[in-house]
Amino acid sequence: MAVVGLGAAGAATLYQLARRGISAVGIDRFSPPHIYGSTHGDTRITREAIGEGEAYTPLVQRSHAIWRELEAETGQQLLTQCGGLILESAGGGAAGHHRHEFLASTIACANRYGIKHELLSAADVAGRFPQFGLDGNESAYYEPTAGFVRPERCVEAQLTVAGRLGAEIRRDERVLAVESSATGVRLRTDRGVVEAGRVVLAVGAWVRDFVAAEQVQLFNVYRQVLQWYELKPNAVDHTPGAMPVFIWGLSDGNAFYGFPAIDGTREIKVANEQLDTATGADEASLEVDPDEPRQLYDSLIGKRLPGLSPHCLRAVRCLYTVTPDANFVIDDHPDLPGVLLVSPCSGHGFKHSAGLGEAIAQRITAGESDADLSPFRLDRFGAAV
Ligand SMILES: Cc1cc2nc3c(=O)[nH]c(=O)nc-3n(C[C@H](O)[C@H](O)[C@H](O)COP(=O)(O)OP(=O)(O)OC[C@H]3O[C@@H](n4cnc5c(N)ncnc54)[C@H](O)[C@@H]3O)c2cc1C
Numbered sequence: 001m002a003v004v005g006l007g008a009a010g011a012a013t014l015y016q017l018a019r020r021g022i023s024a025v026g027i028d029r030f031s032p033p034h035i036y037g038s039t040h041g042d043t044r045i046t047r048e049a050i051g052e053g054e055a056y057t058p059l060v061q062r063s064h065a066i067w068r069e070l071e072a073e074t075g076q077q078l079l080t081q082c083g084g085l086i087l088e089s090a091g092g093g094a095a096g097h098h099r100h101e102f103l104a105s106t107i108a109c110a111n112r113y114g115i116k117h118e119l120l121s122a123a124d125v126a127g128r129f130p131q132f133g134l135d136g137n138e139s140a141y142y143e144p145t146a147g148f149v150r151p152e153r154c155v156e157a158q159l160t161v162a163g164r165l166g167a168e169i170r171r172d173e174r175v176l177a178v179e180s181s182a183t184g185v186r187l188r189t190d191r192g193v194v195e196a197g198r199v200v201l202a203v204g205a206w207v208r209d210f211v212a213a214e215q216v217q218l219f220n221v222y223r224q225v226l227q228w229y230e231l232k233p234n235a236v237d238h239t240p241g242a243m244p245v246f247i248w249g250l251s252d253g254n255a256f257y258g259f260p261a262i263d264g265t266r267e268i269k270v271a272n273e274q275l276d277t278a279t280g281a282d283e284a285s286l287e288v289d290p291d292e293p294r295q296l297y298d299s300l301i302g303k304r305l306p307g308l309s310p311h312c313l314r315a316v317r318c319l320y321t322v323t324p325d326a327n328f329v330i331d332d333h334p335d336l337p338g339v340l341l342v343s344p345c346s347g348h349g350f351k352h353s354a355g356l357g358e359a360i361a362q363r364i365t366a367g368e369s370d371a372d373l374s375p376f377r378l379d380r381f382g383a384a385v
Pocket of ligand 1: 009036
């Protein structure tokens, strides 16, 4: 078996293959975890009631269990369940990735799976979470088991344990071509040739390099910016426990999200989403113009998170790979027998990645997985493929 791309999905898959005693090689063009793809920036929100679709909940629930196992094995803290708030301003509702009625679908999902939660009024939120500057017309969903995951640590932990269990990890090796061969699949890399019975292609924003023209249009890449603002000296407590992770859908259709101040720092990570201008994985500038965080602060953040100063301590670029319905693609490659195409992004994939790695390993070794991957088939896009 070979896994191409060792980011969130690939590292999880390699780990799960290694756990099953399957001989596997993982290849990445960089040295993961790294800053060039979609899996960096210290933290990712995780929540069990998934407003993006109820099919995702089993994946995130398995992910939480797997991260706890990995924490026990590696001694690393990976998952912090400090609570999560989905806030919706009156007239809002698009608080996530092309979604409408995000709050309502989150609540429906929580009810379906029996996920513990509370529905809060603006006054409730103001009383419990003074970090937020509300207008008074907001409604909210609070999930106590939501929180954040550490993407770099998760990748590192899974690769470390996979290596310990016998997986071969090839860093800084770029796969140039994936071809059918007499015995399965041949990978041509910038260092030679790798033959494999089956291949998991989990190359993130570079997926466009490995699909035919008809499918390229299904995967649009958008440059995103994460920024860390400094807390004001007199700010209320913003640490986990006092402050939840949050996603806030605003009445003008914008949304932004953020995290508490972690690891003893006085910095708060906040971001919005940019889905207007598509780019390419190699074209999206790594540099962040200081105007970008400044504009975000002035237009969105300053008023709604009154404890934050305009001083942006750092900012990084990250990449979304977004499909037309903002759901994952996990399916057999249309043109390459033996290759599984894995594109779990659209800006919400990390929380599912450990469970997804398990489901992918089950699928390519046993033909089926405990988690239902059928919602992620390519043929839902009809004639496009
Ligand atoms: C700003 C931002 C915020 C996000 N917030 C959240 C969140 O709060 N919660 C959440 O659940 N999700 C979130 N996500 C989404 C989540 O991070 C992604 O879904 C996930 O990281 C995607 O992982 P991946 O494995 O598909 O891609 P990647 O992690 O980018 O992995 C792809 C790998 O393939 C390698 N590769 C590419 N081409 C080749 C090649 N030719 N040869 C060899 N290797 C190759 C790359 O080097 C890379 O390591 C966010 C994403 C971004 C960008």
